[in-house]
Amino acid sequence: xxxxxxxxxxxxxxxxxxxxxxxxxxxxxxxxxxxxxxxxxxxxxxxxxxxxxxxxxxxxxxxxxxxxxxxxxxxxxxxxxxxxxxxxxxxxxxxxxxxxxxxxxxxxxxxxxxxxxxxxxxxxxxxxxxxxxxxxxxxxxxxxxxxxxxxxxxxxxx
Amino acid sequence: xxxxxxxxxxxxxxxxxxxxxxxxxxxxxxxxxxxxxxxxxxxxxxxxxxxxxxxxxxxxxxxxxxxxxxxxxxxxxxxxxxxxxxxxxxxxxxxxxxxxxxxxxxxxxxxxxxxxx
Numbered sequence: 001x002x003x004x005x006x007x008x009x010x011x012x013x014x015x016x017x018x019x020x021x022x023x024x025x026x027x028x029x030x031x032x033x034x035x036x037x038x039x040x041x042x043x044x045x046x047x048x049x050x051x052x053x054x055x056x057x058x059x060x061x062x063x064x065x066x067x068x069x070x071x072x073x074x075x076x077x078x079x080x081x082x083x084x085x086x087x088x089x090x091x092x093x094x095x096x097x098x099x100x101x102x103x104x105x106x107x108x109x110x111x112x113x114x115x116x117x118x119x120x121x122x123x124x125x126x127x128x129x130x131x132x133x134x135x136x137x138x139x140x141x142x143x144x145x146x147x148x149x150x151x152x153x154x155x156x157x158x
Numbered sequence: 159x160x161x162x163x164x165x166x167x168x169x170x171x172x173x174x175x176x177x178x179x180x181x182x183x184x185x186x187x188x189x190x191x192x193x194x195x196x197x198x199x200x201x202x203x204x205x206x207x208x209x210x211x212x213x214x215x216x217x218x219x220x221x222x223x224x225x226x227x228x229x230x231x232x233x234x235x236x237x238x239x240x241x242x243x244x245x246x247x248x249x250x251x252x253x254x255x256x257x258x259x260x261x262x263x264x265x266x267x268x269x270x271x272x273x274x275x
């Protein structure tokens with residue numbers, strides 16, 4: 001039933017984006033990979049981007065800061081503050097990008113079942129504009145408007 | 159009426175945020191339908207359905223026929239495809255990261271076993 005490797009993105013409200021992804025590993029390892037700077041550097045970032053700076057002060061009120069470097073040398077800084085930490089299970093942190101105004105609050109929940117872990121990350125943006133800016137930053141717009149993709153989208157809307 | 163870029167996307171996502179409206183879109187994906195036909199499966203009054211249809215029409219997700227009696231509703235696939243594109247970009251942003259994370263987790267599991275056993 002747990003579909004490892006399939007990333008689901010939904011927008012339950014116009015200010016939220018929810019990511020769901022199953023990892024074939026226990027929760028404590030997924031948690032470690034999400035919170036240990038040395039490990040984050042090895043995976044975090046869209047294709048072609050690398051994490052050149054990664055600082056995590058993992059405690060309530062502690063700050064985190066990432067700087068991503070793109071294939072053309074562009075850098076993108078982001079950071080925030082931890083608001084809630086339940087080791088291995090749940091974190092709540094703020095997130096903002098250097099180049100865009102506005103904060104979002106990210107709630108990350110890990111649920112382990114049969115050695116696999118479901119990650120649910122809910123990003124709540126202070127405004128719809130900020131949410132749109134986050135998504136559009138550094139990402140090209142695909143042009144294909146096919147019924148195939150429509151067919152893909154419809155089941156996820158249920 | 160055409161709204162510019164982001165505003166249009168906002169209207170689209172606001173319209174999609176409601177389960178009844180999503181169900182209406184699903185129904186329309188299999189062909190056009192009148193308000194009566196749409197009201198039937200939802201156990202809702204016609205005015206209630208009409209309100210949802212207005213929101214969908216304003217968001218550009220459906221269009222209504224000119225036939226005064228029936229005014230059949232049609233799905234506007236282009237708008238839905240735009241919303242889908244937007245989500246697709248977001249998905250791409252994370253997919254690359256998570257692919258690498260899968261590999262890292264495999265490595266961590268092995269190391270963990272060596273230490274644990």
